[in-house]
Amino acid sequence: MRAALVVALVVGLAACGITTPPLERAAGDATSATGSAALALRGLDDGDLTSAVAETTIEDAVTTASKAAREVAAYPAKNTREKQLQEQAVAAIADAVKDLHRARDGVRQPAQRASLVDRLTADRDRLDELTTKAGSL
Amino acid sequence: MKKYLAVALGILTAIGGFVDIGDLVTNAVVGARFGLSLAWVVVVGVIGIVLYAYMAGKVVALSGRATFEIIRERLGARAALMNLGASFLMTLLTLTAEIGGIALTLQLLTGIVPLAWIVVATLAVWLVIWLVKFTWMENAAGLLGLTLIVFVVSFFVLGPDWGDTVDQITQQYPHPGEHPLTYWFYVVALFGAAMTPYEVFFFSSGAVEERWGRQDLMLARLNVGIGFPLGGLLSLGIAGSAFLVWSPEKVDVSSLSQVVLPVGEALGTIGLALVLIGVLAATMGAALETALSCGYTLAQYAGWPWGKWHRPAKAPQFHVTIIVCLLIACGVLATGVDPIMVTEFSVVFSAVALPLTYAPILVVANDPEYVGEETNGPVLNALALVYLVIIVVAAVAAIPLMVLTGLGS
């Protein structure tokens, strides 16, 4: 039993060193969510997806992105570079979440879908860039 | 027709083991992140489960003894109780996830939130166990689950770059942006999923339900030889099509909707309808498999009457166990927990459950008291021993890897 506790402690300490840094992970999650919603909306527009599947995908994306937004906002930045990046990420994710909410409505408004897909794709690329930057911190 | 349906037990077992809700998502996650570079794990896993499920099936056909009876006899009360605890919790967690999976699938079919479906799903699973004959159950779930083959079709329709695909399968490193430990976490997760103990519990008990005898040895071979490779093929199809659709979009898969979406991209709404039917059948099948396995393991450990061939009143503890498990699963899900997260925690128990399940099967498959002259040949024994080592290594590595990689994130 004592041996197991020691192993768990060592493993736990090691875990703190290895897991992906939180800024990068949160930005990556937001990237992922936005990209997924863009594809779902495009698929719906092309007639490849049913509205239930597209809607659920976008709904999941909203949840993931909102969670990422909270995580990024709560991140304790250690230096000015991190602080700067954090502010950029907060702004980018906030924009993405806004567009994701529009996308949710877009499921029922065919006229707006194409422009929303473009916006979400742009959001995704912006977030992806930030993720890469966060990874090189 | 009956001859063709005779492999339904193997197909249902394999679908429950390879493409249940946890595996559906894990395969897609792995596909989106690593392409087909973990395909080898699926192949290794398929061979392992084929070997051991065959031995378990052989023991049933020749002695009528289901796997957990053997575990109790060979390990004694204490070690068997440890295995029972681990296996039972693992199966119960999987059952919980599957009922959540049914609800998520119904959401994808209807657009109605999953929480509303949980009670419906639980009730449906119980009614099938309570009222429907075993063969009907396995044929319906097994055959409908076959529609999941659209994942494989999608992979071809989406048009992979074959040169790149071959590179993925043959070259393992490097995966830019992925820690090697994450790669190994998924290696262990996929292997563990292929060898989940409830597969042999269900397969062997199902063989008892179907009254296998000596003449069914060939049937045992057919079942494992067709069922499990098919399950493996389906999981490769899921990984492959997830890679082709999600990887270019820089998307990490995390939900069931993202698992089925590639099929829509490839085959349109008809494909989507087929895949949703398949996923519903697979999660329902896995829910039945795990719910029954909860009853099978406990009843076989304690020496209670069990089995769906009895009327419920003849096996009361067996049915009460299943009802209680279903209620627990339903209660856990009602808290709003993510069903897919639930399956990931069941990995914790594999460290105890895997070695303590497969070692007794290997021992008894060599015991003339059980199998007469049909003891394992030297080749089968050598292979099975190699796998026993792999199983122990994977089982021991599972927990540290899980912690180190933060569940592969």
Added chain:
Amino acid sequence: MTRLPPHPAKDGKVLDANVHLLDRLVVDRNDEPVSVVSDLELESEDGGRPRIANLVLGSAIVSRFLGGHPPKHHLDRMAWRKVAALDTVVHLRVDRSELDVIWFERWLRRHVIGRIPGGRRDPE
């Protein structure tokens, strides 16, 4: 190392209690499961060789786990003479409906499972 006395040559099968009896399934004369052998009670007449008096079924689990002896009247015992045959399971001569071991099963049948609609019907 002291050498064990050679096994007395006898007709019939040599059994290892640990391997062939303990934790084996016990079935009645219709091959329906009754319980599991969890312990053996031995007796010896006037210092003669010990022989099995009773099988202890099911409930002795706790004492095998934690040590100690449960009070004798708490044990579910089965007289050895009721054993008809041994193979991969222990076959009894009696019908399970005559046995007290399954009181919990009876109780559940009467008060729970039997009361749910369809509980006494064959699956279709």
